[in-house]
Amino acid sequence: MHPAFSVIFLTTLIGAGQGLFLALFTGQIFSQFKLMPEQHEVNFFIWGSALATLLLCVGLFASFFHLGHPERAWRTATKWRTSWLSREVIALPAAIVTIAAYGLAHYLGWNTPLLTMPGGTGVDATLLLGLIATVATYALFICTGMIYGCIKFLQEWHTPLTVINFILLGTASGFTIATALSAYLHIGLVYFYANWAIFFTVVALIFRVATMLRNRNINPKSDLRSAIGINHNNIRQMAQGSMGGSFNTREYFHGKSAAFVKSIKYIFVVLAFLVPLFFLVLSLNNSAYFIPLIAVLVQYVGLLAERWYFFADANHPQNLYYQQIS
Amino acid sequence: MTQLALVIDLNVCVGCHACVTSCKEWNTSGEAGPMVDKYAYGENPTGTFFNRVQSFEIGTYPQTETVHFPKSCLHCEEPPCVPVCPTGASYKREEDGIVLVDYDKCIGCKYCSWACPYGAREIDEKQRVMKKCTLCVDRIYDEALPVSERKPACVMSCPTSARLFGDVHDENSEVSKAIRERAGYQLMPEWGTKPANHYLPRRKTEIKIHKDELERVDNPLSKEERLRHNEPGKGPSLDDMSNW
Numbered sequence: 048m049h050p051a052f053s054v055i056f057l058t059t060l061i062g063a064g065q066g067l068f069l070a071l072f073t074g075q076i077f078s079q080f081k082l083m084p085e086q087h088e089v090n091f092f093i094w095g096s097a098l099a100t101l102l103l104c105v106g107l108f109a110s111f112f113h114l115g116h117p118e119r120a121w122r123t124a125t126k127w128r129t130s131w132l133s134r135e136v137i138a139l140p141a142a143i144v145t146i147a148a149y150g151l152a153h154y155l156g157w158n159t160p161l162l163t164m165p166g167g168t169g170v171d172a173t174l175l176l177g178l179i180a181t182v183a184t185y186a187l188f189i190c191t192g193m194i195y196g197c198i199k200f201l202q203e204w205h206t207p208l209t210v211i212n213f214i215l216l217g218t219a220s221g222f223t224i225a226t227a228l229s230a231y232l233h234i235g236l237v238y239f240y241a242n243w244a245i246f247f248t249v250v251a252l253i254f255r256v257a258t259m260l261r262n263r264n265i266n267p268k269s270d271l272r273s274a275i276g277i278n279h280n281n282i283r284q285m286a287q288g289s290m291g292g293s294f295n296t297r298e299y300f301h302g303k304s305a306a307f308v309k310s311i312k313y314i315f316v317v318l319a320f321l322v323p324l325f326f327l328v329l330s331l332n333n334s335a336y337f338i339p340l341i342a343v344l345v346q347y348v349g350l351l352a353e354r355w356y357f358f359a360d361a362n363h364p365q366n367l368y369y370q371q372i373s
Numbered sequence: 374m375t376q377l378a379l380v381i382d383l384n385v386c387v388g389c390h391a392c393v394t395s396c397k398e399w400n401t402s403g404e405a406g407p408m409v410d411k412y413a414y415g416e417n418p419t420g421t422f423f424n425r426v427q428s429f430e431i432g433t434y435p436q437t438e439t440v441h442f443p444k445s446c447l448h449c450e451e452p453p454c455v456p457v458c459p460t461g462a463s464y465k466r467e468e469d470g471i472v473l474v475d476y477d478k479c480i481g482c483k484y485c486s487w488a489c490p491y492g493a494r495e496i497d498e499k500q501r502v503m504k505k506c507t508l509c510v511d512r513i514y515d516e517a518l519p520v521s522e523r524k525p526a527c528v529m530s531c532p533t534s535a536r537l538f539g540d541v542h543d544e545n546s547e548v549s550k551a552i553r554e555r556a557g558y559q560l561m562p563e564w565g566t567k568p569a570n571h572y573l574p575r576r577k578t579e580i581k582i583h584k585d586e587l588e589r590v591d592n593p594l595s596k597e598e599r600l601r602h603n604e605p606g607k608g609p610s611l612d613d614m615s616n617w
Contacts, residue, residue, distance in 0.1 A: 123482075136459060198457075198487060273561050275429060277574070279432060291419050363490075
């Protein structure tokens with residue numbers, strides 16, 4: 048497939064925003080349920096939610112560049128019964144609103160316990176809103192992944208690994224951002240977040256490599272024989288019905304050499320996983336905020352490359368009809 | 374339930390592109406507005422077409438055969454492009470099974486084109502909406518046209534009658550008969566899309582001529598025994614008959 052930068056920015060930015068929110072809420076849960084020393088850093092939650100909301104909004108903005116008629120975008124919420132894209136269009140604003148509400152609840156200090164759990168833990172409005180936002184965040188992850196995962200003849204995408212990778216890569220980048228943010232605000236969560244970020248980056252790397260191994264030996268279900276229905280081992284295209292290319296030759300091909308695609312693969316493994324891991328490990332014992340910040344920036348560039356590769360890697364069966372211009 | 378479709382006979386298609394040009398001519402002149410043509414006289418002309426003829430070479434030289442393969446939307450009975458549309462702009466008509474795009478609802482997100490394994494949908498880069506074969510829905514029901522012309526433009530123009538049009542659910546229709554009797558098949562059956570359009574395969578039409586059909590065995594059934602006297606110069610000639 049042709050990697051469109053609007054969609055690359057959309058999926059990486061909202062993934063990071065969702066991951067950042069999950070990081071904030073994980074921190075709050077650990078603190079509120081006394082799994083670690085209690086945190087009273089309201090600023091961290093306010094700025095974190097604001098940043099997550101901003102990332103999601105910029106992602107939403109980027110997505111409009113993919114549309115031919117952005118002014119009709121409101122129509123996209125209508126077919127949620129059948130279309131994962133329509134579901135994403137509902138889940139994305141839902142995540143933005145609930146994450147913003149979560150930040151606002153922290154800003155307004157809605158900390159009065161509404162009910163008390165058996166362990167004596169108070170459940171306040173921020174916790175409830177966080178819970179709702181977590182549901183919205185995961186719904187958005189699943190919708191985003193399923194947009195690609197549900198197309199059965201794009202065999203590179205038609206696997207649960209697609210959704211898992213979207214969740215893991217987004218979460219990893221979000222926790223890395225949380226590490227940098229907590230270092231910048233000088234709160235004591237750098238070690239906590241760096242550990243989680245390392246964990247998620249390693250798990251994401253494992254699943255991404257597993258996906259690449261799966262896709263390396265993929266057996267295409269369609270070939271020229273089934274495409275034109277002529278049962279012969281030696282079929283060669285002579286003409287594709289246009290002399291200067293068409294939508295079909297542009298939308299479904301990445302247009303780069305095999306060597307270029309391969310180099311992007313190595314680049315993203317290094318930039319999205321290995322380099323950030325190095326800087327995250329450094330930040331375990333060093334609270335200088337620029338160390339995790341480098342990890343954030345390098346990882347984001349790596350994720351852009353990862354998403355580019357994700358699209359370029361998928362081989363659409365329609366390409367069988369477009370192998371030879373003339 | 375009616376399912377209108379095309380049946381394309383690869384045995385007689387000569388790859389002349391008449392269907393392509395007449396399709397473009399009809400559909401670019403319709404109410405929906407022109408189909409874009411960019412750099413039509415430039416180095417890399419490109420544009421939106423509903424129908425394209427492709428050519429494939431089968432076999433190894435010198436045992437090769439060239440197959441011309443017209444390709445347009447197959448109007449699948451299980452169209453994978455329809456449920457993915459977030460706006461409902463892509464839909465399959467209940468009454469005749471034609472898959473259409475509502476150009477006023479389409480947002481041009483191209484997701485439906487990803488969900489079509491045949492590459493039958495092409496975006497119009499000027500109108501920025503997805504376009505595809507309509508089976509000339511604005512022709513086939515037009516009562517201003519003579520009944521014989523209420524067919525898609527491509528079918529009308531085909532000089533070898535390689536394109537048949539009709540209801541594939543009506544087992545007595547010309548298309549159903551062609552599919553049934555001439556081994557009609559669907560493209561990429563492995564995806565379960567159940568294309569309504571069918572293709573008829575190449576057929577070898579060979580006439581077996583025996584030697585005795587070329588060299589006449591003289592009077593094999595002795596039926597002309599009694600006409601022996603008709604040998605040249607012996608019996609009555611045509612002149613004798615007419616000069617009575």
